[in-house]
Amino acid sequence: MTGSLVLFEARRLLRSPVLWGAAALALAMAVAGSSAWLPDMTMVTIGSVTASTIVGAAVLISANLAAGRDRRHGLPETLGALPGRAVTRTRAVVLAAPVVGALIAAVMIAAHLGYVWVTGPVAGRIDVYEALGGVALAALAAGLGAALARWTPWLVVPPLLICLLAFAVAVNPRGEYAGGFLPLVLEHSLGWGPRPSREHLAYLVALGVVLAAGALLRHGLRPVRAVVLLTALAVAVPAGMAATASARSGTKLPAQVCRAYEGVSYCVYPEYVAWIPVWGRALHPVLSAVPERARARIPVVRQRVASPGAMLETDEPVTWTVWSTDPTLHQALLVGQVAGAVTGLTGCGTGRAQAMVALWLVGRAGPLLDAPPPQAWRPHGPDLPVSMKEVPMGADGSLVVPGQLHGAQYGDAEVGYARRLLERPDAVERVRAHWDTLTAPGTTIKQALPLLGLREEFPVKEEPCP
Amino acid sequence: MPVIALLRPLARAIDWLPVVVAAALALLLAVVVSPGADLEPGHGLLLLRMAGVLLGAAAAFALVDGMEASTGAVPVPRWVRQWARTLMAGAAVAVAWAATYTVVALRVPPGSPSLSGAAVEAALCVLAGLAGAAPAVRRNHARPAGLAGAAVLFVLYGATQMADAWPVPDTAEWDAVHAWWLAALPLPLLVLAAAHRDVR
Numbered sequence: 001m002t003g004s005l006v007l008f009e010a011r012r013l014l015r016s017p018v019l020w021g022a023a024a025l026a027l028a029m030a031v032a033g034s035s036a037w038l039p040d041m042t043m044v045t046i047g048s049v050t051a052s053t054i055v056g057a058a059v060l061i062s063a064n065l066a067a068g069r070d071r072r073h074g075l076p077e078t079l080g081a082l083p084g085r086a087v088t089r090t091r092a093v094v095l096a097a098p099v100v101g102a103l104i105a106a107v108m109i110a111a112h113l114g115y116v117w118v119t120g121p122v123a124g125r126i127d128v129y130e131a132l133g134g135v136a137l138a139a140l141a142a143g144l145g146a147a148l149a150r151w152t153p154w155l156v157v158p159p160l161l162i163c164l165l166a167f168a169v170a171v172n173p174r175g176e177y178a179g180g181f182l183p184l185v186l187e188h189s190l191g192w193g194p195r196p197s198r199e200h201l202a203y204l205v206a207l208g209v210v211l212a213a214g215a216l217l218r219h220g221l222r223p224v225r226a227v228v229l230l231t232a233l234a235v236a237v238p239a240g241m242a243a244t245a246s247a248r249s250g251t252k253l254p255a256q257v258c259r260a261y262e263g264v265s266y267c268v269y270p271e272y273v274a275w276i277p278v279w280g281r282a283l284h285p286v287l288s289a290v291p292e293r294a295r296a297r298i299p300v301v302r303q304r305v306a307s308p309g310a311m312l313e314t315d316e317p318v319t320w321t322v323w324s325t326d327p328t329l330h331q332a333l334l335v336g337q338v339a340g341a342v343t344g345l346t347g348c349g350t351g352r353a354q355a356m357v358a359l360w361l362v363g364r365a366g367p368l369l370d371a372p373p374p375q376a377w378r379p380h381g382p383d384l385p386v387s388m389k390e391v392p393m394g395a396d397g398s399l400v401v402p403g404q405l406h407g408a409q410y411g412d413a414e415v416g417y418a419r420r421l422l423e424r425p426d427a428v429e430r431v432r433a434h435w436d437t438l439t440a441p442g443t444t445i446k447q448a449l450p451l452l453g454l455r456e457e458f459p460v461k462e463e464p465c466p
Numbered sequence: 467m468p469v470i471a472l473l474r475p476l477a478r479a480i481d482w483l484p485v486v487v488a489a490a491l492a493l494l495l496a497v498v499v500s501p502g503a504d505l506e507p508g509h510g511l512l513l514l515r516m517a518g519v520l521l522g523a524a525a526a527f528a529l530v531d532g533m534e535a536s537t538g539a540v541p542v543p544r545w546v547r548q549w550a551r552t553l554m555a556g557a558a559v560a561v562a563w564a565a566t567y568t569v570v571a572l573r574v575p576p577g578s579p580s581l582s583g584a585a586v587e588a589a590l591c592v593l594a595g596l597a598g599a600a601p602a603v604r605r606n607h608a609r610p611a612g613l614a615g616a617a618v619l620f621v622l623y624g625a626t627q628m629a630d631a632w633p634v635p636d637t638a639e640w641d642a643v644h645a646w647w648l649a650a651l652p653l654p655l656l657v658l659a660a661a662h663r664d665v666r
Contacts, residue, residue, distance in 0.1 A: 018617065021621075025621060025624045025625070026624075028624075028628065029624050029627060029628055032628040033628075054620070054624055057620060058620075061613060061616070061617070065610060065613075072608060072609070072610070073608060154483060154484070154487075155527070155609055155610060155612065155613055156483070156484035156487060156488070156523070156524055156527055156612070157487075158613075158616075159520075159523040159613065159616035159619075159620075160484075160487060160488060160491060160520060160523070160524070162616075162620075163516055163519055163520045163523070164491065164495075164516075166516070167495070167512065167513070167516045170512055171499070171509050171512055171513075
């Protein structure tokens, strides 16, 4: 009898438009969430599992309705005359709903990971245990839904519990409190080391068994149910503790590998080599405009785990373990750094030809913004207006760098002349012909204007920066 | 006034438990999150948003009329009864959200940006929960119809996440996005008006 009831519940759930609708919504959310970034499969897997919680929520409510069905619509009287008891129906739900929920979550997660993998270029790696954690979460939700239906008479409990769990996860994105005991930890950074996904998967599976056994215990304390519950609990608690402990153990970052692309060396973490051509293409408008010998000035472009403020403390151009597809964010920061490095610009560029040329190079690669107001150059000032967007760095915070030249100061005149230079069809030839003069630290804008075929137009401040 | 006379029996007929549980949870969390310390404004905002979704999902259950088969024969039309239920549930969850907001506002550090703009988000969540349940309640008189409100809220939450419709205070998006939320308020009201019509 249990077998046919399991099949009935499984077929019913597999045909549920609620579950497949939730999967479609979760897939759309996952694709929307990942499309703004170059795919780092480690983060994409986490994003996919996060979106799959929508499926988990739908499974929880569906399993709750299925397990509580025999108490509604006058069914108790009808079912009372049949040989099957309530425990058989509960058993059917706790066997069928987790399998169906896990299957639908697996389809959703696989579809998302497959889509991102095909669109590439992919960095990082798919953590199979992390992905299976999303599948286990849907199965766990089914057990929870069945247990709630058997232990509480109120239909409002599942949605309220879903809100509470969502709040607990959202308010605790790094798993600072409860860590591995949370359904999932939203954020991750390469600098935090590998996620304890294996331990967390064991915790989720064991907790799912605890909940399913808990649903059956409503029908009476039986040795098998009690042993299953206690055994699962004995696995879940240490697994959760192990996941919590591993998450805080810290790590040593892997050794970097170096590759050359268009004459520039990039040193990156091994899993991010696939992104080097993306960075190379972003820098092409800069590199193609400078003489061959000038490229030797560019230091190694090094990948770092972002830490707010650290970027301005290094002379090496920096790229990161997150990369937005919006060219005005990470790409603009990298282009500004390399433009500054290739022209030899450091610190203050006001009145200097180097700044004008560097801004011209920036303008070749993307939009050239107005100069920031003078107060924006004060380092680390609070709430300063800046001419560059706040650049998100995932779980590592965000960076706000004044101006477009790696924090080097410039003004309206430098931007104005750079824009005039962008309008000239012979700009590349003129800059290459006078490269050494233009990038000499002592060359002023006034001295550079005749070399570039520009006339005096904007008032230039030639006093040194404060 | 027949409508006034209707309020007391309707208040007794409504299943208030979901609203009471949701309100208690929202208030309890507002009190116990970060005990003994100021509440981070980000956590406060998250709490107010969660309270809006919780209360919207709970308010939807107030529309379920288990006696609909019998009340169809009473002289008061269905739309009056359903709107009375809507208003009573709406008023109750508005009070609960306002109480949660007061606790959050008292607990965030002085000088924190105002979170009052989240009220329009909560209003839309509550109306969306009610509007999600109203058509289901029209077709199905059993209590599970109330769950349709939560389902609509979860879909709304997912869809608005993709549209970056949950801004943070002190940004240019805060007012602009909330203007859209305000403009969207009539939509659930239209759904409610259509779903509350008389069946016959």
